[in-house]
Amino acid sequence: MSLSKRLSAEFIGTFWLVFGGCGSAVLAAGFPGLGIGFAGVALAFGLTVLTMVFALGHISGAHFNPAVSVGLVVGGRLPARDLLPYIVVQVLGAIAAAGVLYVIATGKPGYDIAVNGLAANGYGPHSPGGYDLKSAMITEVVLTFGFLIVILGATHKRAPAGFAGIPIGLALTLIHLISIPVTNTSVNPARSTGPALFVGGDAIGQLWLFWAAPVLGAALAGLVFNWLGREE
Template identity: 70%
Template sequence: MASLSRRLSAEVFGTFWLVLGGCGSAVLAAGIPDVGIAFAGVSLAFGLTVLTAAYAVGHISGGHFNPAVTFGLWASGRFPARDVVPYVAAQVAGAIVAAVVILQIASGKAGFALAPNGLAVNGFESLSPGGYTMAAGLIAEVVLTFGFLIIILGSTDRRAPAGFAPIAIGLALTLIHLISIPVTNTSVNPARSTGPALLVGGLALQQLWLFWIAPIAGAIIAGLAWRGLADDTSQ
């Protein structure tokens, strides 16, 4: 196993890449009239970031890139409690750096303003792309993070086909975004939510609590459920 410092560096990079690719595509490419990539393109971008980062540095750190994944793996018994806080701190740091980079690039276009949705922030009610309620956002984030963790735990099971886990995980994240971008702009990742919200501030920062509580709750439930679903030889 790599040293903790190397693993944390991999988590910083992986989370940076995820936020840069996913949120960057939403900010820079989704809104261009006639040629923008729209929701489907942003969904694919998020899936591709996880897939590529997992193949690049997943063998170093485990490829979490997401505090909810870290908590879910801990709950399933696959990750030590002593490393949870350092991993989460590294992931948040990577997300913040990515948000700063996106802002610097986006600011290079005349007329850009750091509006509530200027950095693809997550939110509900007035910050929801489709105007969904807080309750709808809470349910979506818990349920979809639960499903995401089950796919992660299953595809990385020792009995699963070797080498294909990043593909399954990347496609799962794409599907999750196709479902929930209209609801919350899709988080399922507290670090991804934190980077943009810290820069945008205001209502985005006030609503950030939901995008920590809901994904982590869904992930922990999935981790505990996996303990009952899988036998001891699969861990």
Template identity: 70%
Template sequence: MKLINRCIAESFGTFWLVLGGCGSAVLAAGFPELGIGFMGVALAFGLTLLTMCYTIGHISGCHINPAVTFGLVAGGRFPARELVPYVVAQLIGAIIAGAVLYSIASGKAGFDAAASGFASNGYGAHSPGGYALHSAFICEVVLSGFFIFIIMGATDGRSPAGFGGIAIGLALTLIHLISIPVTNTSVNPARSTGVALFQGGWAIEQLWLFWLAPIIGAVIGGLVYRCVLQQKHGKTA
């Protein structure tokens, strides 16, 4: 598949992840009686990724996350020369999704993206649970590292074929169950950027962390799997 086609697939996939995951938080999580809560938002993120794994996984690999792309480069599963096009495509999809979500949400009287937070990631006063910068950094690094570790294991040629998307989608659900109270869960710089631009204030000021920490974690996870667990000779996915 040509690079342009794979990048288009990445844009669509990232759009779906941000619209489905952040949309569930912005549109559905806050109602006292009908709200889906943290657990529902976690499941929404997992479902968006799971569905895209089986929709575009055979086309682009379904990274839909710059940290995943960095991690797969570090893990020897993806060519470094294609990293920038993939990340640009992911950002485009995420920002368009943020714009669509903003358009939908602004149809409700009294909606204010800045005041609501607009599903943005944050630390300190902007952490859902009031967690400090160092807690947010550690959380994002560790969970991003394990996320790429799971992705590489689930798509290894020695793993059962056809089940990788389930493990990866459930992993993202678990990650959200752990870290929504800490950072509102990023582990994905594109997801963070797509909504931060529309929140427009503190979310942009704190966005650096949600690029730096997930990429560091993913690179560590990719290197660990590559050096310790990946088969040195023979086929891997």
């Protein structure tokens, strides 16, 4: 596929991930009497990836996440020259999704982004469970590492063909079940950037962690899987 088609697919897929995942948290998680809760939000994030892997994976590889792109470059699955364009359109897709979500959320009387938020990530006083910087850093590095191991394994040439979206989507669901209380779950710098730009303040001040930790975890996974997956 041409680069323009691959980048368009990455924009659409990242938009879907952020709109579906963050949208479930903002619009549905706490809805009186019908709220889906944090388990429902975790499932929503997993479903966004699962559906778009099957829909767009054959076009762009279905990264939808700068950390995934970094891990795949380190793992030898993506040419380094494509990394920056992929990251740019992923971030733009996330910003567009957060913008649409904000417009929808403000249609409800009483919505205040300073109070209700936009599913931004955070630590310390901005962690849903009050977890500190150390806990947030470890959580994001370890879970992104695990996520990339699943992605690299599920898409390996020796893995069963045509099923990669299922373990990848389930892995992202599991990741959210573990870490929503800690950081509201990032493992995706684009997903963190979109909402943070609208929330502002400390959401932007803490954004560095949700770039540094996922990228570090993904790069480590790329290195480790290069060794694990190398044929003797």
